Amino acid sequence: MSNGMTRREREVTDINEIIKILDNAKVLHLGLVDGDEPYVVPMNYGYIMENGKLTIYLHGAKRGRKIDVMRENPKVFFEAEYGIQPFEGDIACRYGITYSSIMGKGIATLIEDVEEKKKALSVLMKTQTGKDFEFEDKMVAFVSVIRIDVSDYTAKHRPMPKTSI
Numbered sequence: 001m002s003n004g005m006t007r008r009e010r011e012v013t014d015i016n017e018i019i020k021i022l023d024n025a026k027v028l029h030l031g032l033v034d035g036d037e038p039y040v041v042p043m044n045y046g047y048i049m050e051n052g053k054l055t056i057y058l059h060g061a062k063r064g065r066k067i068d069v070m071r072e073n074p075k076v077f078f079e080a081e082y083g084i085q086p087f088e089g090d091i092a093c094r095y096g097i098t099y100s101s102i103m104g105k106g107i108a109t110l111i112e113d114v115e116e117k118k119k120a121l122s123v124l125m126k127t128q129t130g131k132d133f134e135f136e137d138k139m140v141a142f143v144s145v146i147r148i149d150v151s152d153y154t155a156k157h158r159p160m161p162k163t164s165i
């Protein structure tokens with residue numbers, strides 16, 4: 001994991017807390033580099049965390065801008081969050097919002113192997129619904145499935161201040 005976070009006291013390093021974020025966020029914002037322009041796409045995801053190593057799975061149409069961009073430049077960045085709750089303060093700068101979030105970077109690969117695609121879609125559905133699903137070959141043929149091998153991630157939590165109303 002990389003460091004250098006401002007408000008370091010809010011950094012989350014407990015793996016169980018990080019897993020909780022990944023279980024609850026449901027949507028991530030995928031950052032791509034389209035030539036010299038940034039491009040961000042919200043997407044649902046599934047994940048596997050094994051010994052601190054995070055792998056993310058995405059699915060979508062077989063064509064479109066994100067697929068084109070990814071083929072040109074597979075370097076991606078992502079962010080996901082949950083636990084959003086605005087709070088008030090006595091002055092403007094004490095208003096704020098609670099959150100738990102994760103950000104990271106990795107390399108995106110379009111999965112071609114049918115068995116890996118099926119496994120990835122099962123992981124995605126498990127993360128999204130908590131349920132087990134199985135997929136047939138013909139079902140996976142119509143979608144693109146992306147694996148992100150995450151090389152670095154950080155997580156952060158902003159709690160509700162004790163003094164807020």
Ligand SMILES: Cc1cc2nc3c(=O)[nH]c(=O)nc-3n(C[C@H](O)[C@H](O)[C@H](O)COP(=O)(O)OP(=O)(O)OC[C@H]3O[C@@H](n4cnc5c(N)ncnc54)[C@H](O)[C@@H]3O)c2cc1C
Pocket residue numbers: 027041042043044045059060061063064065066067
């Ligand atoms: C909460 C949420 C969850 C989603 N989950 C998924 C998912 O799991 N898989 C998936 O494939 N898609 C998902 N989408 C849709 C996704 O954000 C994209 O619209 C879609 O993937 C097409 O992306 P693309 O790069 O192929 O765009 P294209 O269809 O090629 O579109 C190109 C242009 O259309 C515009 N555009 C595309 N998407 C959006 C958008 N969401 N909002 C506004 N303008 C847009 C942009 O200007 C973009 O440059 C989700 C959207 C939301 C809001």
